[in-house]
Ligand SMILES: [Zn+2]
């Protein structure tokens with residue numbers, strides 16, 4: 335078991351028993367998977383230093399690229415015509431492709447390496463999220479929830495408007511928007527681990543048994559409803575412009591892919607504020623107590639402030655309940671299962 339920094343208040347909040355039962359170890363047959371040490375060991379101090387760099391470089395590059403595309407007239411949708419969609423897709427997905435290639439070369443845990451069946455299933459999850467669930471839900475949230483918060487903003491004392499025309503300004507506004515949105519998401523996520531009714535939407539994401547950049551979108555459609563709740567509130571309340579929303583989305587996608595990646599990134603400065611893959615791997619741990627830490631998927635500062643942060647790097651395996659990978663059908667159907675059946679998975 336790892337050392338966990340929890341407050342007395344958190345201990346009171348934690349359920350008396352795991353939402354998903356611990357497995358009967360006698361029933362788990364010995365795995366053929368390669369053995370990896372529970373805590374990653376860097377080959378040298380220099381290697382450890384080098385792994386501090388990719389996360390800030392990828393996140394900042396992605397935000398800067400989107401900000402340049404927005405502020406540059408030569409790259410505007412008008413100038414690019416049909417090429418604009420291609421550019422958006424490239425800017426959005428190139429960090430993912432880079433991370434997937436890196437996972438094959440600098441694998442953190444060999445047991446988590448995806449096979450072709452895993453890739454095919456993950457592509458299915460990404461495409462259904464990108465083309466069905468997220469568009470459906472963002473349409474739903476556009477009204478009346480956003481309108482209600484816009485009304486609050488216009489009729490109360492909140493004078494903040496997140497808008498910028500320069501690249502550093504857009505990046506700063508995007509980080510502020512993400513941090514505020516993650517404050518709401520932090521509490522939704524924490525409740526998902528505390529209450530069965532919310533856990534049934536979140537359980538699908540925790541039944542992944544391998545970490546990979548591909549896995550951030552393995553999310554049940556009902557959970558997208560909860561996840562998407564924070565962003566429109568903050569954007570409407572803070573009056574964020576479409577430009578700020580675009581850069582903020584680039585940061586959000588990048589954070590999701592990086593924190594799920596099977597790579598040994600760890601940066602003491604960047605990860606004081608932004609979630610590291612190690613923080614989120616611990617949240618996906620099969621160990622019940624470890625999985626009740628690090629609820630911030632992109633911004634870790636709220637965990638630090640509310641006492642749910644853990645810096646442990648000790649993770650034997652990830653997954654929930656029995657720790658077995660569920661079928662595609664079960665991953666969708668489990669949200670409708672009775673409580674006992676969800677606990678037995
Ligand atoms: Zn969770």
Ligand SMILES: [Zn+2]
Nearest residue numbers: 539550594614
């Ligand atoms: Zn996750």
